[in-house]
Amino acid sequence: MTTTSLTHDTPRLAEAYDRLSNSQLESGQRLVERLGVTAGDRVLDVGCGTGRLARWIAERVGARGKVVGLDPLPERIAIARANAAGISFEVGKAEDLGAFADASFDAVCLSAVFHWVEDKPRALREIRRVLRPGGRMGVTTLPRELMAAGTVAQVFGPILGRSPYAERADLSAIALSRGPTVTELMTLVVESGLELAELHVVERRRTHPTGEAVVDFLEASSFGNFLRVVPEELRAPLRADLVAALEARKGAEGIVLRDYGTAFVATRSA
Numbered sequence: 001m002t003t004t005s006l007t008h009d010t011p012r013l014a015e016a017y018d019r020l021s022n023s024q025l026e027s028g029q030r031l032v033e034r035l036g037v038t039a040g041d042r043v044l045d046v047g048c049g050t051g052r053l054a055r056w057i058a059e060r061v062g063a064r065g066k067v068v069g070l071d072p073l074p075e076r077i078a079i080a081r082a083n084a085a086g087i088s089f090e091v092g093k094a095e096d097l098g099a100f101a102d103a104s105f106d107a108v109c110l111s112a113v114f115h116w117v118e119d120k121p122r123a124l125r126e127i128r129r130v131l132r133p134g135g136r137m138g139v140t141t142l143p144r145e146l147m148a149a150g151t152v153a154q155v156f157g158p159i160l161g162r163s164p165y166a167e168r169a170d171l172s173a174i175a176l177s178r179g180p181t182v183t184e185l186m187t188l189v190v191e192s193g194l195e196l197a198e199l200h201v202v203e204r205r206r207t208h209p210t211g212e213a214v215v216d217f218l219e220a221s222s223f224g225n226f227l228r229v230v231p232e233e234l235r236a237p238l239r240a241d242l243v244a245a246l247e248a249r250k251g252a253e254g255i256v257l258r259d260y261g262t263a264f265v266a267t268r269s270a
Contacts (some may be wrong), residue, residue, distance in 0.1 A: 006072050008224030014075035017220035018050040020213075023206040024221070028053035028111035029142055032060070034198065034265055035138040040064040043107040043131065046094045046123075047071055047113025051080025051087065057109075058087050068105075070094070073223055094123035100120035103132040112221075114141040115179045124192035131268040137194060140202070150259035152218065155245050160229065165238060169229050182262055194266035201268045206257045214255055216240055221252045 032053070037043055039062045045054045058067045069089040071077050075226050080089040090239065092099065094117045109125050110117075117123050127137050158196030160169045180188065182199075189196055208214045218226045227235045246255050 005225060005228075006223065008228065009073045009075050010224065011075050011078075013220045013224050014050060014073065014079055016216055017076065017223075018052065018079050018216045020220055021052065022051065023204060024049070024054070024112050025052045027202075027204055028109065029056060029200075031109055031111050031138045031140050031263055032057055032107075033264065035107045035109060035136050037061060037107050042066040042104065043068070044097075044100070044105045044108045045069045046108060046110045046127070047116070048074075048076075048080060048089065050076045051083060051089055053111055054080065054087050054089070054108075055083065055085060058085065058105035068100075070097075076223075092151065093117075095119045095126060097126040097130050100130045102129055103135075105130050105135060106132060107136050107138070109138045111138075111140050112142075114139050120180070120188055121192065124188055124194065128193050128268050133268055133270050135265045135268050136197070137268075138263070139266075140261055140263045141185070142179065142259065143185060144179045145181050145264075146201070146260045149250075151257040152259065155242065155249070159238070159241050159245060165230055165234060168231055168234060171229060185262065185264075189264070189266050192267070195269050196264065196266050198263075198265040200263045202261055202263045204259050204261065207254045208257065209254045211250075211255060214246050215242055 037057060037060050039060070041061045042065060043057050043061060045057060045067065046056045048071045054067050054069040061067060067087045068160050069080055069087060070092045072091065072093045074091050077089050077091050090099065108131060114120065131137065159165065160171065184197060186199070208217060227238055230238055249255055
């Protein structure tokens with residue numbers, strides 16, 4: 001069973017992501033600030049989703065700059081285009097940037113998306129190609145060894161470890177569980193010909209009012225893949241068990257989710 005697929009997204013999930021993705025937007029804004037994007041820059045937002053970060057970047061680069069958003073999910077690009085405000089949004093993958101000329105961007109950002117990219121070496125080579133000499137790439141991602149520290153793993157893991165899920169769950173098919181470690185990520189960057197400029201471990205904190213809202217967010221942010229670790233007939237019970245476990249953690253401010261990832265910046269020197 002393959003759970004990480006681009007075919008499970010729907011207009012409903014895309015709309016939910018657009019509405020619920022404040023934490024991703026804020027994390028992306030901090031990443032763009034690390035990149036030092038300024039007026040007149042040409043910026044490619046890979047994995048742009050519904051375009052919220054791209055629109056914020058467009059305000060920074062102004063009329064003299066250029067922003068292009070790229071995402072493999074047509075439902076999310078449709079929402080982005082409906083609010084385009086002069087930004088170009090295209091359906092496409094990080095591994096194939098053939099629509100863009102060599103050295104055509106000053107900065108490329110991948111906010112909360114690189115862990116979903118299937119062929120990471122190819123994507124990094126393509127990003128290096130479209131960056132001008134001196135251009136910068138910024139990435140936030142979830143390395144494999146930091147996943148267990150996050151709230152979702154702490155809640156999800158014990159539930160999947162018990163019957164009836166333990167016998168039928170396919171955890172190996174989850175892209176994040178098969179992703180690279182921090183060391184492997186940095187090796188990929190160096191091997192692509194980019195030079196590492198910054199590397200940080202960062203905490204992301206999100207608050208949701210209910211357990212249902214948490215699962216809605218996780219389904220939307222994984223474009224319909226989150227519950228697909230189990231067969232279809234177990235998904236409704238799994239959702240109910242997750243909601244109950246999350247509700248048990250609710251405090252005065254709601255349900256707080258924390259996760260830990262990396263933010264890094266790399267440059268093209270020549």
